[in-house]
Amino acid sequence: MRADHDARVVIVGSGPGGATFADVVTAAGWDCIILDKGRNHLIDLQPPYALKGDYSNDELKFLYRHFLGPDPLLEPRTYRRSAEIDGERLYTGDVNNLPSTIGGGGVHADGKVPRFREIDFRLRSELGPIDGATIEDWPVTYGELEPYYSEVERVVGVAGVADGPRANPFAAWRSGPYPMPPGPDMHGAVLSAAAAERLGLHPYPAPTAANSEPYDGRPACNNCGFCGYYGCPIHAKGDPVAMLSHALHTGRCEIRPECYVTDVAVDPSGRRATGVRYLDPAGGMHEVTAEFVVLACGAFETPRLLLQCGLGNSSGLVGRNLMYHFQTLTVGGFPFRLHGHRGRAVTHLHDDHIVPDADDLAAAHRAGLPYFRGGIVEHGSAAGPILEAKTYLPGPLHNDSMRRSDLRDRLWVFTMQGEDLPQATNTIDLDPAVVDAWGRPAGRATYAPHDHEVVASAHIAKTLEAVMTEAGAQWTITTTSPPVGELTELDRKNPLGVAPASRHVMGTCRMGHDPATSVVNAESRFHDIDNLLCADSSVFVTSAGYGPTLTLAALSARAAHLLTGTPLPPTSPTPSSPS
Amino acid sequence: MPIWFDENDYETVAAACERLIPRDEASGAPGATAAEVARYVDQLLGAFTFDPPRIWAGGPFSGRHGGDAGFENWIRLRPLDERAWRTRIEGSRGDPERERNGPVIGLQERYRSGLVALGRDFVSVDGTEQDRRLDAVAELKAMLYEHACEGMYGDPVYGGNAGGCGWAFIQFDGDMQPRGYTDAEVEEAGGAS
Numbered sequence: 001m002r003a004d005h006d007a008r009v010v011i012v013g014s015g016p017g018g019a020t021f022a023d024v025v026t027a028a029g030w031d032c033i034i035l036d037k038g039r040n041h042l043i044d045l046q047p048p049y050a051l052k053g054d055y056s057n058d059e060l061k062f063l064y065r066h067f068l069g070p071d072p073l074l075e076p077r078t079y080r081r082s083a084e085i086d087g088e089r090l091y092t093g094d095v096n097n098l099p100s101t102i103g104g105g106g107v108h109a110d111g112k113v114p115r116f117r118e119i120d121f122r123l124r125s126e127l128g129p130i131d132g133a134t135i136e137d138w139p140v141t142y143g144e145l146e147p148y149y150s151e152v153e154r155v156v157g158v159a160g161v162a163d164g165p166r167a168n169p170f171a172a173w174r175s176g177p178y179p180m181p182p183g184p185d186m187h188g189a190v191l192s193a194a195a196a197e198r199l200g201l202h203p204y205p206a207p208t209a210a211n212s213e214p215y216d217g218r219p220a221c222n223n224c225g226f227c228g229y230y231g232c233p234i235h236a237k238g239d240p241v242a243m244l245s246h247a248l249h250t251g252r253c254e255i256r257p258e259c260y261v262t263d264v265a266v267d268p269s270g271r272r273a274t275g276v277r278y279l280d281p282a283g284g285m286h287e288v289t290a291e292f293v294v295l296a297c298g299a300f301e302t303p304r305l306l307l308q309c310g311l312g313n314s315s316g317l318v319g320r321n322l323m324y325h326f327q328t329l330t331v332g333g334f335p336f337r338l339h340g341h342r343g344r345a346v347t348h349l350h351d352d353h354i355v356p357d358a359d360d361l362a363a364a365h366r367a368g369l370p371y372f373r374g375g376i377v378e379h380g381s382a383a384g385p386i387l388e389a390k391t392y393l394p395g396p397l398h399n400d401s402m403r404r405s406d407l408r409d410r411l412w413v414f415t416m417q418g419e420d421l422p423q424a425t426n427t428i429d430l431d432p433a434v435v436d437a438w439g440r441p442a443g444r445a446t447y448a449p450h451d452h453e454v455v456a457s458a459h460i461a462k463t464l465e466a467v468m469t470e471a472g473a474q475w476t477i478t479t480t481s482p483p484v485g486e487l488t489e490l491d492r493k494n495p496l497g498v499a500p501a502s503r504h505v506m507g508t509c510r511m512g513h514d515p516a517t518s519v520v521n522a523e524s525r526f527h528d529i530d531n532l533l534c535a536d537s538s539v540f541v542t543s544a545g546y547g548p549t550l551t552l553a554a555l556s557a558r559a560a561h562l563l564t565g566t567p568l569p570p571t572s573p574t575p576s577s578p579s
Numbered sequence: 580m581p582i583w584f585d586e587n588d589y590e591t592v593a594a595a596c597e598r599l600i601p602r603d604e605a606s607g608a609p610g611a612t613a614a615e616v617a618r619y620v621d622q623l624l625g626a627f628t629f630d631p632p633r634i635w636a637g638g639p640f641s642g643r644h645g646g647d648a649g650f651e652n653w654i655r656l657r658p659l660d661e662r663a664w665r666t667r668i669e670g671s672r673g674d675p676e677r678e679r680n681g682p683v684i685g686l687q688e689r690y691r692s693g694l695v696a697l698g699r700d701f702v703s704v705d706g707t708e709q710d711r712r713l714d715a716v717a718e719l720k721a722m723l724y725e726h727a728c729e730g731m732y733g734d735p736v737y738g739g740n741a742g743g744c745g746w747a748f749i750q751f752d753g754d755m756q757p758r759g760y761t762d763a764e765v766e767e768a769g770g771a772s
């Protein structure tokens with residue numbers, strides 16, 4: 001530590017992005033302080049850094065009682081489709097809430113962590129622009145990111161298949177295998193994957209950040225089934241506990257929970273960050289000084305913080321180009337039980353809709369689009385019994401409905417995380433009236449999908465329904481999140497609600513070479529403030545059709561390696577990997 | 580003894596929930612009364628009579644499938660969480676800290692006024708009349724049903740789902756740690772019906 005700073009690096013946010021950054025800089029011999037406004041239920045912050053026992057298989061605590069935060073009464077967010085349709089806001093409450101807790105959204109994600117493909121970093125060059133969207137190439141290529149993808153997969157511990165008949169034929173090249181083989185296939189996924197194959201698709205075991213065998217001192221997943229939305233009681237999920245634990249064990253990382261960062265402090269020139277200011281749990285204001293400041297608050301909170309302190313925004317793009325994944329949910333009802341409550345919630349994916357075929361292109365052209373791309377399709381189970389029960393009507397039919405369990409034990413779900421095009425009009429900004437428990441303006445999402453997403457979803461849904469039927473479903477229904485068209489009463493009652501339910505939030509501080517058209521550079525440093533960095537999915541230029549977490553962690557690792565002067569050597573494809 | 584309700588309110592909530600999730604001898608459905616759903620609601624509304632408050636059960640295991648039983652070790656709330664949960668349960672009551680975005684009507688008050696509307700004699704009138712009264716207070720009925728579902732299929736530590744009877748009826752195992760499921764149990768076809 002340099003005597004004139006509290007730490008060499010201060011990191012705001014302990015989710016996958018911040019945790020990865022801390023792991024890399026501490027391994028390089030630097031020290032860091034991580035501040036997070038959430039509580040710590042993950043890991044003892046004193047040696048020997050034992051993992052805590054607060055997570056449990058408890059639907060009430062995790063789904064209805066905001067155990068991992070943020071509680072919408074304390075930290076409301078708002079949503080509107082546009083100012084014209086909804087005025088200042090349509091809805092106040094939970095908008096794309098990710099946990100606010102030590103570990104961030106990594107704690108309760110069920111951790112499907114596919115990589116992006118080569119083309120995803122070069123969409124504008126490869127497929128071209130689309131009217132109304134701000135599609136650009138990334139300033140980083142897949143090849144430059146590959147070593148960091150590999151490192152993050154190794155650190156987190158990803159179970160997957162890289163080679164052979166079960167591998168994903170669309171996957172980008174890899175420099176090595178996955179650290180672990182995949183865990184067991186859920187019964188429903190066995191059926192839906194076989195059906196997908198019969199219809200010419202290419203399902204594969206989802207690369208998952210849950211141990212299929214003991215790894216890095218943590219046990220193998222035992223398939224308890226309380227996975228997505230839950231902390232893992234046995235800590236079989238690696239992201240981000242692995243990184244935080246490694247960082248703490250170096251003795252060079254301090255984690256301060258329940259510290260709410262209000263400002264990035266800058267010197268009089270306004271071009272250098274000197275640290276951050278934060279409120280402690282008792283409301284006392286403190287300042288931490290550091291040589292480098294890293295924002296990893298997630299792509300909703302990072303722009304909110306920057307807009308509050310008016311920094312980093314000479315391009316006017318902070319908060320703009322907000323992207324989610326446009327979710328297409330096709331459900332199928334089966335005449336027999338699928339016991340989807342056993343296993344990791346999702347065990348298979350297929351990528352076919354990310355690579356448009358002639359039929360997709362024809363559908364795109366009919367809608368006046370040059371092309372469209374869907375996203376990964378997750379083959380997964382339905383929610384728990386409390387949510388199921390609330391879906392049925394009260395009265396004498398309740399019991400029969402619950403015992404038959406058409407909407408849980410006999411239900412199978414395809415969720416497509418469709419690529420969402422960046423649009424300058426989709427934004428995070430500050431709500432003019434709603435405030436959080438600290439009296440600071442709530443973040444507001446203004447978002448409406450581009451035709452691209454809606455057209456792709458409607459077209460691909462037909463295939464998803466056909467696969468569901470082929471798998472043995474007696475009926476299928478497709479919905480989207482956000483809902484399209486006029487809002488109906490049903491939309492308002494739908495558990496997914498009127499605001500986008502996606503927990504994949506991206507694009508609000510996009511990266512690029514040109515300070516006029518981007519917020520951070522190719523090394524994730526702010527153009528306006530060179531010693532301020534961003535280590536979350538705010539930096540994404542396009543959304544691709546893949547879960548963002550592995551890619552944001554790989555970018556965070558790359559930024560930290562470049563910052564500390566420890567870049568990883570370039571990699572090349574292993575002979576057996578698909579290219 | 581109920582925690583927050585008086586005896587009559589408790590019985591009223593029990594009877595009302597029983598209309599929403601009734602007992603059924605033929606199918607073996609336990610119904611809301613046998614599952615002690617009213618106790619779930621009472622424990623939620625009276626959560627702050629306990630220390631720590633009964634909002635978040637402990638972890639990591641219930642003890643039903645091995646390991647030490649930890650759910651009874653209720654997790655402490657920090658002052659901010661307490662503010663949120665008191666606001667949710669007690670209402671904002673004019674406290675500026677609880678009313679940053681306007682007044683919040685708490686669950687206790689919503690129950691209090693809803694139960695008045697159902698009538699003190701609710702328990703003694705017949706089922707048809709009970710249904711009529713419930714339909715007349717749609718907001719209370721919706722809230723009761725939400726809570727009845729939570730009390731029926733949530734963990735027994737929260738006061739309902741007595742002895743796991745809600746789960747048993749729907750062939751759900753509930754929490755499964757630290758046993759989990761074997762790979763074969765995950766992959767193979769499930770039970771028949």
Ligand SMILES: Cc1cc2nc3c(=O)[nH]c(=O)nc-3n(C[C@H](O)[C@H](O)[C@H](O)COP(=O)(O)OP(=O)(O)OC[C@H]3O[C@@H](n4cnc5c(N)ncnc54)[C@H](O)[C@@H]3O)c2cc1C
Binds near residue numbers: 036106259296297
């Ligand atoms: C149920 C669920 C399933 C998911 N499944 C997948 C999946 O399968 N694959 C995938 O790729 N992604 C998945 N995700 C998304 C994944 O969780 C996120 O992409 C990931 O957590 C983002 O990491 P992050 O580090 O950028 O931000 P976060 O995880 O959101 O962490 C940000 C942290 O910053 C803290 N913070 C924010 N503002 C402040 C402030 N002002 N002061 C102090 N601290 C602050 C927050 O408390 C939080 O802890 C899932 C999410 C959910 C909810």
Ligand code: SF4
Binds near residue numbers: 223234236237
């Ligand atoms: S399914 Fe596995 S990884 Fe998920 S919570 Fe259970 S034990 Fe943990």
